[in-house]
Amino acid sequence: MGMGVASSSRRRGTKRTRRAAMAEINVTPLVDVMLVLLIIFMVTVTLPAVGVPVELPESRAAAVEEQPDQITISIDRAGVIYIENEAVAAGRLPEALEALDRGSQQPLIVLRGDRSLDYGRVMAVMGELGRSGFTSISLVTDGSVTPP
Incomplete structure (x- = not known):
């Protein structure tokens, strides 16, 4: 017990x-x-895809989807050309385009131009792109609701 x-x-x-x-x-x-x-x-x-500050023109065009192999070329208000985020020296655009890695297919070129630029400056860059063999070029704009 x-x-x-x-x-x-x-x-x-x-x-x-x-x-x-x-x-x-x-x-x-x-x-x-x-x-x-x-x-x-x-x-x-x-965040924007590219860090170059550009005031884009307005357009009612349909949006283009981003592609992984696209190359973004920007022209700022002063007319300086950028490939991605790297500034291209004046007169050196053809060499910079030749140095781009093109891969097996032609990459899509996305061209962003400031709205205050002269039309001739944008066309000169587009002409150089065509001369370098880039045939697929998209122009980037801001969306607009009012027709021109």
Whole structure:
């Protein structure tokens, strides 16, 4: 009987000191990480594809989908030509176009010209593109709701 009393008191003592296992998961760090990732995603999706500041003309033309192998050429307000984000020195456009990696197929050229540019400047760049063998050229514009 003495053994039974001692063992029962020992069990009661362990029940009092033993804590129940926590079944809750702290989700606050998970929510914090997910919100940061969401903000990063939202910011990077809305960034322009090319960092050259160009004020595009307006047009009601249908939008062209981006292609992974496209090459973006921009002409800013001052008439400086950029291939992607790299400025091309004056008179060096033919050499810069020859140095482009064309791959197995002709890449799509996306031409972005500032609205304040002279039409002749844009046409000179397009002529040089054609002379270099680039035949697929898309002109980029801002969307417009009013007809010209």
